[in-house]
Amino acid sequence: MKNKQLVMIPGPTPVTRSIQNQMGREVAAFGDPDFISDYKELIHDLKVLWKTEGEVFVVAGTGTMAMEMAIANTLQKDDHLLIVSHGFFGDRFIDICERKGIHVDVLSSEWGQIVPIEVIEQKLMEKKYQAVTVTHVDTSTGVKAPVEDIGNLVKSFDDTLFIVDGVCSTAGEQEYVDEMNIDILLTGTQKAFGVPPGLAILWAGPKAMERRKKIGSIPEYYIDFEKWLPIMHDPSKYFATPAVNMIWALAESVNQIKREGLEKRYARHKKVGHAMQLALEGIGFSILAEKEHRASTLSNVLYPEGMDDASFRKLLYQEGVMVAGGLGIYAGKMFRLGHMGNVDMHDLVATLAAIERALHHSGQSVDFGKSVGIFLSEMLS
Numbered sequence: 001m002k003n004k005q006l007v008m009i010p011g012p013t014p015v016t017r018s019i020q021n022q023m024g025r026e027v028a029a030f031g032d033p034d035f036i037s038d039y040k041e042l043i044h045d046l047k048v049l050w051k052t053e054g055e056v057f058v059v060a061g062t063g064t065m066a067m068e069m070a071i072a073n074t075l076q077k078d079d080h081l082l083i084v085s086h087g088f089f090g091d092r093f094i095d096i097c098e099r100k101g102i103h104v105d106v107l108s109s110e111w112g113q114i115v116p117i118e119v120i121e122q123k124l125m126e127k128k129y130q131a132v133t134v135t136h137v138d139t140s141t142g143v144k145a146p147v148e149d150i151g152n153l154v155k156s157f158d159d160t161l162f163i164v165d166g167v168c169s170t171a172g173e174q175e176y177v178d179e180m181n182i183d184i185l186l187t188g189t190q191k192a193f194g195v196p197p198g199l200a201i202l203w204a205g206p207k208a209m210e211r212r213k214k215i216g217s218i219p220e221y222y223i224d225f226e227k228w229l230p231i232m233h234d235p236s237k238y239f240a241t242p243a244v245n246m247i248w249a250l251a252e253s254v255n256q257i258k259r260e261g262l263e264k265r266y267a268r269h270k271k272v273g274h275a276m277q278l279a280l281e282g283i284g285f286s287i288l289a290e291k292e293h294r295a296s297t298l299s300n301v302l303y304p305e306g307m308d309d310a311s312f313r314k315l316l317y318q319e320g321v322m323v324a325g326g327l328g329i330y331a332g333k334m335f336r337l338g339h340m341g342n343v344d345m346h347d348l349v350a351t352l353a354a355i356e357r358a359l360h361h362s363g364q365s366v367d368f369g370k371s372v373g374i375f376l377s378e379m380l381s
């Protein structure tokens with residue numbers, strides 16, 4: 001019998017039935033009073049849960065649009081931006097900003113490592129930057145940036161904003177906007193929120209909103225904070241049609257998060273991430289990211305010597321699990337496994353067992369059940 005397909009890539013992640021049901025609802029008018037009240041409650045919840053005195057924007061689009069929206073509303077042509085990059089997605093800010101005529105300086109780490117905080121500090125002392133961008137979890141490397149430390153540092157530079165790409169972290173890795181001195185946190189729905197792709201979410205703290213005001217009119221239209229702000233305050237107003245069913249789906253995810261507890265959700269991700277990484281290491285793989293800087297939301301898994309990536313991933317797919325390939329210089333050398341959002345114990349145990357079967361079919365010698373054993377002992381200890 002053919003296996004069910006588990007989507008274990010770093011986004012989209014598995015979507016629970018109750019979230020799918022929201023997607024399948026009969027569409028309502030965006031002026032429907034019930035929809036308006038659901039939308040309002042969603043904005044309120046996002047503000048309260050992620051703790052900001054600033055604003056929240058929920059707009060149709062992807063994570064990349066959220067990155068562009070953050071930049072468009074805070075930086076202008078000829079401004080200076082410091083990009084702290086731990087991989088492919090960190091570098092994406094370079095392209096976005098160079099098109100706008102923003103001057104970028106890039107601090108890059110070796111893939112798997114982080115840029116040391118002292119290096120960032122030195123750069124900030126040398127030159128005045130209007131903003132610093134950091135990717136909390138870079139999906140290409142599985143590295144988690146020390147966002148809290150960088151936030152503390154950037155805080156002491158009055159005119160510098162701290163922009164955090166949380167596309168592979170928000171709702172999985174610890175983030176509180178104002179407490180962590182984040183000025184803009186941005187994400188998409190399809191990763192740790194466990195909602196299908198389609199919405200961008202941005203939290204903009206007071207300092208970011210002041211900057212938006214100060215720069216006056218901007219060339220961008222659809223992604224202008226000032227166009228959306230009246231809707232975020234009162235969703236009965238119209239600017240561009242809200243993605244009604246997506247908003248319901250996200251609201252259901254947020255309700256699940258409230259039931260679970262955000263702090264508990266963070267702890268769950270931490271435990272799962274660690275246990276998955278130990279289990280994978282236990283059967284001959286290694287993890288790209290250095291131990292102290294490993295993400296909880298995904299693992300970037302390096303093959304043992306002599307394994308072919310394309311054929312392994314094909315076998316794994318036949319066993320019912322889809323993972324992603326490596327990016328950049330790690331294409332063909334690793335696979336990327338998401339374990340964030342609403343993945344449960346069934347998904348995780350099944351994934352490890354499928355990896356063992358795929359290893360066996362690739363001709364590797366496998367001690368069946370070993371990874372599952374390591375995972376369960378870690379989870380239940």
Ligand SMILES: *Cc1c(COP(=O)(O)O)cnc(C)c1O
Pocket residue numbers: 011062063064065089135137138139165166167168188
């Ligand atoms: C996935 C991802 C993005 C891009 O998001 P899209 O929704 O694919 O546009 C940006 N940053 C990070 C860290 C990501 O993981």
